[in-house]
Amino acid sequence: MRRLWLLFAQTVTVCLGILFIVATLRPDWLGSGTKAPAPATAPAPAAPGAAASLPQASYAAAVAQATPSVVNIYTSKHINVPLIPTPADPELERLFREIPGFSRRKESTSLGSGVIVRGDGYILTNFHVVEAADAIQVALSDGRESRAELVGADPESDLAVLKINLPGLHSIAFNGAHPVRIGDVVLAIGNPFGVGQTTTMGIVSGLGRNRLGINIYENFIQTDAAINPGNSGGALIDTSGRLVGINTAIYSETGGSLGIGFAIPAHAAQTIMEQIIQTGTVTRxxxxxxxxxxxxxxxxxxxxxxxxxxxxxxxxxxxxxxxxxxxxxxxxxxxxxxxxxxxxxxxxxxxxxxxxxxxxxxxxxxxxxxxxxxxxxxxxxxxxx
Known part of the structure; x- marks a missing residue:
């Protein structure tokens, strides 16, 4: 019995030795060896224009929809410029102004933006853009220019309505029943610093802003879309190209954009505009x-x-x-x-x-x-x- 057990043990040992040698030198004989990984093939080069099919965040369609409705406004007026330093006392200043030769008249020009709101030539802008202007010139995005007539203004909301007589005008669509929400992406279109029509992007940072000392009636949309001098009266649009506000003012200590801009809501501007067109004034x-x-x-x-x-x-x-x-x-x-x-x-x-x-x-x-x-x-x- 002991002899049989020794023979069995030797046989098992020899078999294990043979199995180890085969697994090391010829694993394919066993059929369970791991196959060497196939070399990775390089991806085929993308066909020209294939990248255009990938989803991208673009607001080109909204800008293209709204841009023809945004105009540049150039105004000129004559102001009296004192030839000598003006006294700080208001009463003395009034007396000095009555002295012949104290001042001379000088032509002053300024720029701003506006929005075509009706196809028959009505344009909505800020009152401070056209205040006391002797002449108002409007330049369209297609290169045409026209002299504009002031239909009426509402200083208490800082809005004014102009009228031009040109064919084929593209009026903007108001946001209507689409409410503005904090966090919505908005685009500001205007003519900052006179460099030409410019579009900037941001979000709605706040709603119902007031007590800013800008107007008597304040209910502003706050946005961080860059608004600079020359943007006043321009369009604040949503990602569908609809008008959500009229860009009006910025909070700035330097004169440039610091990410806090204010716009008059479109629904309020539309109500005031309709009153001005109908009666020339706003009744409150x-x-x-x-x-x-x-x-x-x-x-x-x-x-x-x-x-x-x-x-x-x-x-x-x-x-x-x-x-x-x-x-x-x-x-x-x-x-x-x-x-x-x-x-x-x-x-x-x-x-x-x-x-x-x-x-x-x-x-x-x-x-x-x-x-x-x-x-x-x-x-x-x-x-x-």
Whole structure:
């Protein structure tokens, strides 16, 4: 038995030795060896133009759609330039200006941008672009030029409407029911520094910006698309080529773009434009009061539980609020069913109301709430010097 076991052990040892030699020298005999990897073949060179089929982020179609509607505006006007240094005192300056030879008239030119909003020649731009201009010239993207007529302006929103008489004009499409959202990609088209029509890209950085001291009625779109001098009045469009705003101002300490630009929303600009085209002016509701925000100190002084609403700081004699019985110190809480939040919102709530309409104001007086009916008047127009 022991002899058989030794014979078995020797046989197994010899077989394992043979298997090791075969696996090392001729693994293909076993059929389980790993095959050497095939050499990698180089990819075939791409055919000419194949890269164009790859998806790319391009806004060329939107720019091509909107560009023919954006125009360059050149204005000229005559200004009085003093020949000697002007005194700092306003009264002395007025007296100096009456001295013969104190100043001479000089022609001043400026540039801006505009947007063709109707095929019959109406152009929307900023009021400050054409303010006090003696002559306005418009240059189209196709090279044509035309003298423009000022149809009307609204200094309180910094908008103006021009009219040119040229055939084959391409009007821009408004964004209409497509709301603007923070984070949307937008493109600014205009004529910065007079270098020619230029397109810049950014996103919508904020909505409803106000208290900037630019206009009386402020409700700006903020964008980081580069806006520079000369872009004023140009188009802010979405990625479909629709108009979402009129580029108006920038925040800058150097005069150049720092990534904070402001545009008037297209729907607000369209409403004002239509009024100017129809009547030559813009009519806004007016109550004849000066509203003041409720600060925490005022809220404690008036023993208010909330800071919403506005305090009546002054009432114009014989104005709508005067006749309605509103007093200084009253706190306006609601206009009709709408809550009043602050003075800026209050002005924007009053402005759309048609003159002659009776509106109910919910106020707080002597710690008690009461309703007062006021007939809305017409806001007096600002007279520019």
């Amino acid at each position: 509701g007016w109550l004849g009061i000066e509203p003041q925000d409720i600060t925490p100190d005022l809220a404690r002084a008036f023993k208010l539980r909330q800071s919403d609403g506005v305090i009546v700081a002054s009432v114009q004699r014989n104005g709508p609020a005067w006749h309605g019985g509103l007093r200084v110190g009253d706190i306006v809480l609601k206009i009709g069913d709408e809550q009043v939040v602050d003075s800026i919102g209050f002005l924007n709530q009053i402005a759309p109301l048609p003159p002659g309409q009776a509106v109910t104001l919910t106020i707080a007086r002597d710690g008690k709430a009461r309703d007062i009916k006021v007939e809305v008047g017409t806001r007096p127009r600002i007279r520019r010097p």
